[in-house]
Amino acid sequence: MTSLTVKTAMPVARCVLGLATVFAPMVVAAMERPVSTRPGPAPIVRLLANLNDNKQAKPATVMELVWKGADIDGDGAPDFANPTGGQPRGHDAFGDGWFGARRDAGSRDHEGVDYTATAGQDVHAPVSGYVTKIGYAYAGDTSLKFVEITNPALHYAARAFYVTPTVEVGDAVRLGQSVGKVESLQSHYPGITNHVHLEILAPGGDRVNAAGLIKPTMVAKVETPDTAAD
Numbered sequence: 001m002t003s004l005t006v007k008t009a010m011p012v013a014r015c016v017l018g019l020a021t022v023f024a025p026m027v028v029a030a031m032e033r034p035v036s037t038r039p040g041p042a043p044i045v046r047l048l049a050n051l052n053d054n055k056q057a058k059p060a061t062v063m064e065l066v067w068k069g070a071d072i073d074g075d076g077a078p079d080f081a082n083p084t085g086g087q088p089r090g091h092d093a094f095g096d097g098w099f100g101a102r103r104d105a106g107s108r109d110h111e112g113v114d115y116t117a118t119a120g121q122d123v124h125a126p127v128s129g130y131v132t133k134i135g136y137a138y139a140g141d142t143s144l145k146f147v148e149i150t151n152p153a154l155h156y157a158a159r160a161f162y163v164t165p166t167v168e169v170g171d172a173v174r175l176g177q178s179v180g181k182v183e184s185l186q187s188h189y190p191g192i193t194n195h196v197h198l199e200i201l202a203p204g205g206d207r208v209n210a211a212g213l214i215k216p217t218m219v220a221k222v223e224t225p226d227t228a229a230d
């Protein structure tokens with residue numbers, strides 16, 4: 001019995017020794033580099049997962065046009081805003097929209113900047129302050145109005161023309177806040193590019209070029225993918 005036990009025990013011991021010889025280096029390797037030897041998904045599965053991650057999670061960077069208002073009091077915040085978000089009006093049958101453009105065959109200059117707009121859209125306060133006047137753009141014509149906002153700290157005022165106001169004289173308004181809706185100019189000037197005519201009055205009352213105070217800049221905008229599709 002004893003000799004039999006020894007005989008049968010010998011191959012078992014040899015086998016254990018053999019397994020130990022095979023696995024010992026792997027155990028050592030696993031201890032040295034535990035991450036790399038951890039069992040994971042097959043390489044093709046990992047590759048597909050990576051491709052999918054790149055497609056879904058990579059944020060897209062797009063360039064966006066932003067109108068930047070001048071900071072004239074140096075507090076780090078803009079003091080002016082584009083009333084419509086549109087470009088200054090270019091040339092059409094009624095002339096040009098830039099400051100100083102010819103009007104009435106050259107007898108007078110255009111004293112504002114025309115910001116292109118869609119009739120009915122919001123008009124944003126070009127300065128912060130108080131509504132100091134709501135008037136008519138043309139004498140004897142009650143269809144087209146303007147809103148005047150005065151900033152008592154900066155001593156600047158802004159008049160936005162061709163606006164149906166949603167504010168009243170005396171209201172306090174924040175920069176960029178909606179103060180009304182853009183009126184259509186088509187019955188007055190058929191075919192003209194609809195716009196808001198903006199006059200900026202500097203301290204003392206002189207009209208200055210709004211385009212020098214409200215400038216377009218291109219900024220990079222990171223668009224994160226919309227993952228909440230449900």
Ligand SMILES: [Zn+2]
Pocket residue numbers: 097110112113114196197198
């Ligand atoms: Zn104009």
